[in-house]
Amino acid sequence: MSLPSSTAYDVIVVGSGPTGSTYVREVYDRHPTARILLLDAGPRLTDAPGTHVKNIPDPAERARAQRASEGPGPAGRPGTRLLDAPELPAAAVSTNVGGMGAHWTGACPRPGDGERIGFVPEAEMDAHLTRAEQLLHVDAHAFDRAPFADEVRRRLSTLFDAGRPAHRRVAPMPLAVTTRPDGAHAWSGTDVILGGAAADERVEIADRCLCLRVVLEGDTATGVVVRDTVTGEERQVTARAVVVAADALRTPQLLHASGVRPPALGRYLNDQPQIVYAVRLPDDVVAAHRAVTGRTRDEDGAIVPQSGVSWVPYTDAHPFHGQVMQLDASPVPLADDTGIEPGAVVGLGWFCAKDITADDRIEFDDTTADAHGLPAPRIHYRYSDRDLAGIEQAKKAVAEAGAAIGIPLDDSPFLLPAGSSLHYQGTTRMGAVDDGTSVCDSHSRVWNTRGLWVAGNNVIPTATACNPTLTSVALAVRGADALLAHLEATGNRSAAPPSRLTPSTP
The missing domain is CATH 3.50.50.60 (FAD/NAD(P)-binding domain)
Known part of the structure; x- marks a missing residue:
């Protein structure tokens, strides 16, 4: 109509x-x-x-x-x-x-540290976030059967978890997915x-x-x-x-x-600079964790069980958000067919907090x-000197994360054009x-x-x-x-x- x-x-x-x-x-x-x-x-x-x-x-x-x-x-x-x-x-x-x-x-991570809105009472915001998770059917354990996800998170945790509170350590990404009657998941x-x-x-x-x-x-x-x-x-x-x-x-x-x-209408426009990188898991890791399911995503729209999505949370000390997606988990294709076993290709996306200014x-x-x-x-939009410095820090962080996970498929992390995050x-x-x-x-x-x-x-x-x-x-x-x-x-x-x-x- x-x-x-x-x-x-x-x-x-x-x-x-x-x-x-x-x-x-x-x-x-x-x-x-x-x-x-x-x-x-x-x-x-x-x-x-x-x-x-x-x-x-x-x-x-x-x-x-x-x-x-x-x-x-x-x-x-x-x-x-x-x-x-x-x-x-x-x-x-x-x-x-x-x-x-x-x-x-x-992806449905909760905001933390400086991402929180100071004038909204914390208990009230937490209740609203819980209701939002219910409405979106958020599940942090949708990919618990993914054969490589635990290894990816173990390697990331070794790199990033020291000094973080428990709720801001590397974890499975909370995802908005629904469980179908056959046990498969859909977005x-x-x-x-x-x-x-x-x-x-x-x-x-x-x-x-x-x-x-x-x-x-x-x-x-x-x-x-x-x-x-x-x-x-x-x-x-x-x-x-x-x-x-x-x-x-x-x-x-x-x-x-x-x-x-x-x-203030139209002002304070904020897009998150996004740095991406791709690696593949080493052959010995793939061999040790291989699991064959026989399901492909295109058969019936389901997310394949090899998928895995990991989360490196934002903190004030690490002002970036890491979204680590095994190839077949992403609704947006991360790469062309490489011939590598599904789930063994890992796409790393680091999002940066940007300076907020009325001029954007x-x-x-x-x-x-x-x-x-x-x-x-x-x-009207530009990166400040502080933004550019943060982007360079994020490139370094995602390169370290990639090296901890596996073998790079890209020469180096790169910054996507402004606006790519769609956030x-x-x-x-x-x-x-x-x-x-x-x-x-x-x-x-x-x-x-x-x-x-x-x-x-x-x-x-x-x-x-x-x-x-x-x-x-x-x-x-x-x-x-x-x-x-x-x-x-x-x-x-x-x-x-x-x-x-x-x-x-x-």
């Missing part, structure tokens, strides 16, 4: 990725009568909306789903299209029901987050439906204007609350187009339109007070605008190195608490927007 079937809902969510779907699920589970509209400018790829494309058994069907996600423009990584952003040349987006949740690697997409909500009549999913602007009456968001991308027909739809979860690049664009323009930003041109008629974006953050960042350096409060409510929430990696205000999805889903859980309170209060329209220079409150 395209245009919504009704003109009035309780909640409208713009963007069907992991955080938008979290708002839908939390409101659906906890408000027995709320009617929810979930909008996405892209197509539905699978019968169950938001299924991870790697779970599609047929390779040709999977490739078609990835192409359908790319939208207009040059293709980037499968399922994405590149933006015209010279200073962030690998910047890319997906446009499909499920968003990047249909294409991601499923969690947003279909897993939505659960039964996707099939309930109280929840409507409108695909190929582009949100053009949020409608404001004074300081209150009252709905959205949408366009059917197939027919071009437009319609205004009302709601008591609007959540914009259109990713870190398009969420600030939509707010700008709607006239919601706090000083997206600005929007009201005189020039993009392909959808919205204000055209321009990205864009900060452009609608949260803050403790509205002092001009944030867009929303700690419950993701846009400052001075009643009934409007933002969601996604873009609300994360800290310099992170770990994969951000678990954190952003946890913050969506937190935001949904405030949204549900808003729904209860708006029977008499008495709920006030978060006010300038006042601390965030539930």
